[in-house]
Amino acid sequence: MKADAELDISGETCPMTFVRTKIRLEAMRPGELLRVRLRGGEPLANVPRAVLDHGHSIVVEEEVADDLWELVIRVAG
Numbered sequence: 001m002k003a004d005a006e007l008d009i010s011g012e013t014c015p016m017t018f019v020r021t022k023i024r025l026e027a028m029r030p031g032e033l034l035r036v037r038l039r040g041g042e043p044l045a046n047v048p049r050a051v052l053d054h055g056h057s058i059v060v061e062e063e064v065a066d067d068l069w070e071l072v073i074r075v076a077g
Contacts, residue, residue: 030077
């Protein structure tokens with residue numbers, strides 16, 4: 001799936017994982033897709049939940065390598 005933008009937060013820790021994701025989502029237009037790379041554990045538990053709480057939707061959530069995940073988020077609007 002082709003995304004309009006990409007963000008790699010795999011080297012970040014919470015709460016910066018969602019802070020960086022939120023800032024990027026706010027700079028995008030409704031309906032655009034953001035691909036986010038993140039680690040499992042706390043980031044994988046918190047980022048999708050916070051994204052949904054802010055009204056966005058998760059189109060894809062998949063593990064692409066050992067403990068490395070990708071989310072594709074559709075911007076709300």
